[in-house]
Amino acid sequence: MTDPRPRSLWRGRLLALVGVVLVAFSLRSAVAALSPIISEVQADFAVPTWVVGLIGTAPPVCFAVFGIVTPTLERRFGLERLAAASMLIVTAALITRSLAGDAATLLLATTVLFAAVGVGNVVLPPLIKTYFPDRVGTMTALYSALLAMAAFVPPLVAVPVADAAGWRFSLGMWAILALLAVVPWVTLVARANVARAQAPVTVDLDAPAPGVLGRLPRLALAWALAGTFGISAASVYACFAWLPVVLVDIAGVSHAEAGALLSLFGAMGLPWSIIVPILITRSRRVGVVYAAALIAGLTGVAGMLIAPAAATILWVVLLGTPQALFPAVLVLIQLRSRTHEGSVALSGFAQSVGYGIAALFPLMFAVVHELTGQWQPVLIVFGLLFLATIPTGLIVTRPRTIEDEWEHRHGTW
Incomplete structure (x- = not known):
């Protein structure tokens, strides 16, 4: 049975804590940064209204699709690898979107971005359960607070940054956080056996039965x-x-x-x-x-x-x-x-x-x-x-x- 006594958030699991924080912020900052400066993008190249509409519809659609797909991916690759991979794809998609020269590239990069965010959405709650079973309330509060902050901070800074440094930098700068979010999970994957032995969990972390979903x-x-x-x-x-x-x-x-x-x-x-x-x-x-x-x-x-x-x-x-x-x-x-x-x-x-x-x-x-x-x-x-x-x-x-x-x-x- 899991020890109910809470311990320090960072004792033996600092990497997981940093990873959760960086992933949580990246999940929403990646989504919220484009719409405030879409007019600046349209000033550089044509972005039809229907493309803007598709970009606005893409987040919930991608999140819904990858909500179904992610449990299957998790059985194959594990939570930590998926977290690292999703942030790596977010990084690449953010950079590609910031370099876009036409509406098709902008739409494709944004769709790939939201697909990767959809994977991250699904894996974070189980990661919290795995690494912080004694701090579920605290970590979920931290995670959801970061999601909320990341939903309104990028729109606040997007226009001033775009005015000062251009819309490409305003969109691409969030790739730095996403890339940093890769590091803790890659490190944890590299020493997965040690990390799991230290984590206060007793549930079976072997590949789950494929019929659960x-x-x-x-x-x-x-x-x-x-x-x-x-x-x-x-x-x-x-x-x-x-x-x-x-x-x-x-x-x-x-x-x-x-x-x-x-x-x-x-x-x-x-x-x-x-x-x-x-x-x-x-x-x-x-x-x-x-x-x-x-x-x-x-x-x-x-x-x-x-x-x-x-x-x-x-x-x-x-x-x-x-x-x-x-x-x-x-x-x-x-x-x-x-x-x-x-x-x-x-x-x-x-x-x-x-x-x-x-x-x-x-x-x-x-x-x-x-x-x-x-x-x-x-x-x-x-x-x-x-x-x-x-x-x-x-x-x-x-x-x-x-x-x-x-x-x-x-x-x-």
């Missing part, structure tokens, strides 16, 4: 976690795509104010990313997180429907609160699995389904608005999305693992 669609717990991930991701992608337009049209704010309010929405993910993992691991009060997300989300939608201009800042803060579900799922992937292969498969399944849902919602919002000519029906759809936390929360709050559920229904895991 295929079992998850038959488990309600896996679907509930995937649905929760989808609710959080869909709300974020939909708001980043449409919230400024909605605020200008129905709340009467200026475009500059709408941009500031969108930044406020994005920043709401940071405090929750720190609070939620620690709250769940220490008190196991998962239901509180789900209830807060549901109540805040529905209140924000109601406010936007009834009196959008009366307390716009409050409504945006409330709409940003369901982002708390994202770090909740990251930590629950580890708490709702008891084996290495279960953790990897659950991470891949939840992210694949979740990002698949997220890819649909911005398009769905556009279709609903096109059919009705109003934003109120779109907001009602948003409210229905938050209502889905009720069935998913009822399932996830039960203290059991996917292995327990499988054994209860189907026999030996």
Whole structure:
């Protein structure tokens, strides 16, 4: 049984700690750096609107596809090798994108970049479970906080850096962090036997059974976690795509104010990313997180429907609160699995389904608005999305693992 007593984060596992930090930041900085300076790129060469649209759609689609593929890759290569390889590909893709001379190269490099990020998304939660089983809450808080920071820091610095040194440097500079992220995992791969002997884990780290991922669609717990991930991701992608337009049209704010309010929405993910993992691991009060997300989300939608201009800042803060579900799922992937292969498969399944849902919602919002000519029906759809936390929360709050559920229904895991 794993020793429950926490030890120093860096004692015997400093490389893993540095690796998690660098990978976590690279996963989002790679994604968020292009859109603020796309006009500068278009000034150098033609980037059609449809290419910009594909680039905007690519992240959730790539994340969904590689959520399915990554568990299979993990069985062949292992977590550490995948982490190193994904960061090496991110580095190469960032450099290629910064050197692009046409829209096709820009799109191809960005797609490869998001594919590698999709692999990194899946392997980080199991790596935390493997190297930090006694610090799951702390490490997940650190990991998700870095993701949140990396989502809004690059957009803040992209334009000033592009103005000072050009858009190519603004895009390419993030390759330095990604390349540094390769080093800890390559080192750990080189001394894998020693590192695993030092890590306080007792689970079997041999190649997992190939049928594990295929079992998850038959488990309600896996679907509930995937649905929760989808609710959080869909709300974020939909708001980043449409919230400024909605605020200008129905709340009467200026475009500059709408941009500031969108930044406020994005920043709401940071405090929750720190609070939620620690709250769940220490008190196991998962239901509180789900209830807060549901109540805040529905209140924000109601406010936007009834009196959008009366307390716009409050409504945006409330709409940003369901982002708390994202770090909740990251930590629950580890708490709702008891084996290495279960953790990897659950991470891949939840992210694949979740990002698949997220890819649909911005398009769905556009279709609903096109059919009705109003934003109120779109907001009602948003409210229905938050209502889905009720069935998913009822399932996830039960203290059991996917292995327990499988054994209860189907026999030996």
